[in-house]
Amino acid sequence: MAQELIREGKLDRQAATEALRSDVKQFVFTAEDYAEQSSTLKSLDVVRQRAEVAVTIENAAATIQRLTAANVRHRVIDLNLDDIFAAYVIGKRDRPSPSTPNSAMVIPA
Numbered sequence: 001m002a003q004e005l006i007r008e009g010k011l012d013r014q015a016a017t018e019a020l021r022s023d024v025k026q027f028v029f030t031a032e033d034y035a036e037q038s039s040t041l042k043s044l045d046v047v048r049q050r051a052e053v054a055v056t057i058e059n060a061a062a063t064i065q066r067l068t069a070a071n072v073r074h075r076v077i078d079l080n081l082d083d084i085f086a087a088y089v090i091g092k093r094d095r096p097s098p099s100t101p102n103s104a105m106v107i108p109a
Helices: 019-025 031-039 060-069 081-090
Strands: 002-007 012-018 025-030 045-049 052-057 075-078 103-108
Touching: 012 019, 019 060, 019 081, 025 031, 025 060, 031 045, 031 052, 045 081, 052 081
Parallel strands: none
Antiparallel strands: 002 012, 002 103, 025 052, 025 075, 045 052
């Protein structure tokens, strides 16, 4: 089943459920490694947590390959549709803690 992510009345992303879950992942870096990699990541959401930074990104497979080839330390966390939705809707490029959602919805296509 395809998912449509609509934000502020505009289609933000449309993809099959499994393709979306495969493409959007959360990566956890040390603060230092994130600082070195931040400009190369297609981030939807960034949350700083003590000495680590959790970054939800698109294009996970290519990012995993690139980070592994460059020997960058990271952990990859699979996300459910609710987490992916939140990253698109309330995600921030860089923030200390979660914010409140704007008006948005997921519509199964």
